[in-house]
Amino acid sequence: MGHTHAGGQSALREIDLQVAQGERVAIIGPSGAGKTTLLRLLATALKPDLGELEVLGRRPWTLAAGARQRLRADIGLIHQAPPLPPRQRVVTAVLAGQLGHWSLPKSLLSLIYPLDIQGAADALGRLDLAEKLYMRCDQLSGGQLQRVGITRVLYQSPQLILADEPVSAMDPVLASHTLGVLTREAERRNATLLASLHAVELALEHFPRIVGVRDGRILFDKPAPEVGPDELAALYANEQLEHVPTLPATPTPQLNIPRC
Amino acid sequence: MLNPALARRDPAAASRLMLTLLAVALLWPGLKLSELDLGVLFDGSNADTMGTFLSAFWPPEHSAEFLGLLWQATLETLAIATVGMTLALAVAIPCALLATRALSLSALSRDGRPAWWAQVFRWPVRGLLILLRSIPEIVWALLFVRAVGLGPTAGVLAIAITYAGMLGKVYAEIFESVDPLPARALLGAGASRLQAFFYGVLPQATGEMLSYTVYRWECAIRASVVMGFVGAGGLGQQMDLSMRMFAGGEVASMLLTFLLLVLLADLLSRLLRWRFA
Numbered sequence: 001m002g003h004t005h006a007g008g009q010s011a012l013r014e015i016d017l018q019v020a021q022g023e024r025v026a027i028i029g030p031s032g033a034g035k036t037t038l039l040r041l042l043a044t045a046l047k048p049d050l051g052e053l054e055v056l057g058r059r060p061w062t063l064a065a066g067a068r069q070r071l072r073a074d075i076g077l078i079h080q081a082p083p084l085p086p087r088q089r090v091v092t093a094v095l096a097g098q099l100g101h102w103s104l105p106k107s108l109l110s111l112i113y114p115l116d117i118q119g120a121a122d123a124l125g126r127l128d129l130a131e132k133l134y135m136r137c138d139q140l141s142g143g144q145l146q147r148v149g150i151t152r153v154l155y156q157s158p159q160l161i162l163a164d165e166p167v168s169a170m171d172p173v174l175a176s177h178t179l180g181v182l183t184r185e186a187e188r189r190n191a192t193l194l195a196s197l198h199a200v201e202l203a204l205e206h207f208p209r210i211v212g213v214r215d216g217r218i219l220f221d222k223p224a225p226e227v228g229p230d231e232l233a234a235l236y237a238n239e240q241l242e243h244v245p246t247l248p249a250t251p252t253p254q255l256n257i258p259r260c
Numbered sequence: 261m262l263n264p265a266l267a268r269r270d271p272a273a274a275s276r277l278m279l280t281l282l283a284v285a286l287l288w289p290g291l292k293l294s295e296l297d298l299g300v301l302f303d304g305s306n307a308d309t310m311g312t313f314l315s316a317f318w319p320p321e322h323s324a325e326f327l328g329l330l331w332q333a334t335l336e337t338l339a340i341a342t343v344g345m346t347l348a349l350a351v352a353i354p355c356a357l358l359a360t361r362a363l364s365l366s367a368l369s370r371d372g373r374p375a376w377w378a379q380v381f382r383w384p385v386r387g388l389l390i391l392l393r394s395i396p397e398i399v400w401a402l403l404f405v406r407a408v409g410l411g412p413t414a415g416v417l418a419i420a421i422t423y424a425g426m427l428g429k430v431y432a433e434i435f436e437s438v439d440p441l442p443a444r445a446l447l448g449a450g451a452s453r454l455q456a457f458f459y460g461v462l463p464q465a466t467g468e469m470l471s472y473t474v475y476r477w478e479c480a481i482r483a484s485v486v487m488g489f490v491g492a493g494g495l496g497q498q499m500d501l502s503m504r505m506f507a508g509g510e511v512a513s514m515l516l517t518f519l520l521l522v523l524l525a526d527l528l529s530r531l532l533r534w535r536f537a
Contacts, residue, residue: 099449
């Protein structure tokens with residue numbers, strides 16, 4: 001990836017960020033800082049109001065719609081709540097990752113009989129989900145769904161992987177393991193990986209470069225070993241919360257009001 | 261603790277009274293305009309006429325010859341409804357895909373609101389669907405009976421045209437009512453619109469589409485009977501003949517057949533919904 005340069009959104013101001021091909025970057029910061037907006041901009045799911053955006057050496061918003069769709073096939077966005085149809089089977093949901101590269105007849109055929117069962121099973125196996133291959137998405141827990149979402153993007157094998165809170169519904173051990181798989185896969189394929197994370201220790205453990213975002217601005221951008229406790233304190237300091245007066249605990253009677 | 265002065269009166273009472281008065285005031289002219297007078301039903305000679313007409317319904321006709329005729333007419337009615345629906349689907353599904361906002365690429369980066377020029381392209385399709393369904397099928401049937409002559413073809417064409425308009429509109433709205441995020445995620449990963457439809461929208465929409473389609477098929481059966489009265493074949497034409505000959509038993513048999521058909525459609529709908537939703 002050449003350079004990314006976007007700004008002017010009310011959620012993001014004067015962001016100047018360059019990420020090289022194959023780099024692994026964690027984006028941390030308090031809720032509402034603009035981490036998701038930044039990732040959605042990079043995924044071309046949002047058009048920047050101001051500034052320039054270059055992804056994988058091309059400017060998506062100067063391309064024709066067809067060329068932009070081909071570019072999008074090389075960008076994988078892992079959602080915090082994976083958007084999977086509840087009645088879809090896991091194998092279909094994973095195979096859907098390759099739709100950008102499949103022709104319409106091939107994708108229709110795959111709906112009748114899954115065409116690459118082995119590929120989907122291998123991808124799921126890396127996240128210990130191989131036995132869920134034929135289950136429906138609504139039979140999985142939140143953490144399992146997140147792993148299916150990650151598997152789909154791994155199966156898509158994009159050059160740029162964007163992950164928005166990819167492990168937020170998993171317990172700490174599983175979250176660390178899953179992030180390990182994700183970063184190793186990205187490294188093996190020389191894919192660029194940007195992930196937003198709530199858990200700072202996971203970011204420091206798995207990512208060589210850390211970007212701190214607060215109020216739509218980049219607060220710091222440095223290698224993980226150089227991130228100190230002072231910077232983290234500044235990143236997460238919350239003036240508003242400290243000044244909230246503690247309300248006297250008035251026991252409000254639980255009224256059972258039927259809706260009418 | 262409620263204020264006793266407040267508790268004495270229901271604050272909503274006045275508006276409810278107003279609504280009731282308004283409803284009556286609106287209904288009264290309707291009653292006048294439609295010349296509804298239930299008293300006529302129980303007026304001596306009228307009641308007798310209806311009584312004799314209805315008493316002729318018993319026993320339902322069940323001679324082997326008539327049952328053969330009935331079987332033929334039933335098959336014809338089913339065929340009219342089914343072929344008409346199939347033709348309607350062939351028009352409705354492409355139109356729904358063109359008319360729906362759910363597969364908009366320009367909406368992808370605009371929080372689900374398509375660009376104005378993309379909406380402009382959808383309007384002709386929506387207009388076509390409105391045109392198709394705004395003319396009642398009986399009018400189409402009368403038109404086609406003149407064009408292609410008496411027989412089932414007129415019924416099939418009339419059903420195909422009207423129902424294409426209804427199915428297309430409702431399908432487009434079903435596609436828009438399901439969770440849009442799966443389709444948007446697929447479009448955002450480079451999938452084409454049709455791929456996003458088959459992998460992101462259809463899995464969520466199948467149950468509702470099937471249920472509505474089977475309900476419409478049931479309506480098509482009813483409509484084909486009505487169109488039979490203007491010469492478009494099937495049970496309706498047979499019923500028209502029997503009524504003209506005052507053969508109440510035959511009419512009763514046909515109404516019973518009709519009941520069975522609707523029951524069948526209901527069972528089919530329940531079976532499909534149980535399997536797919």
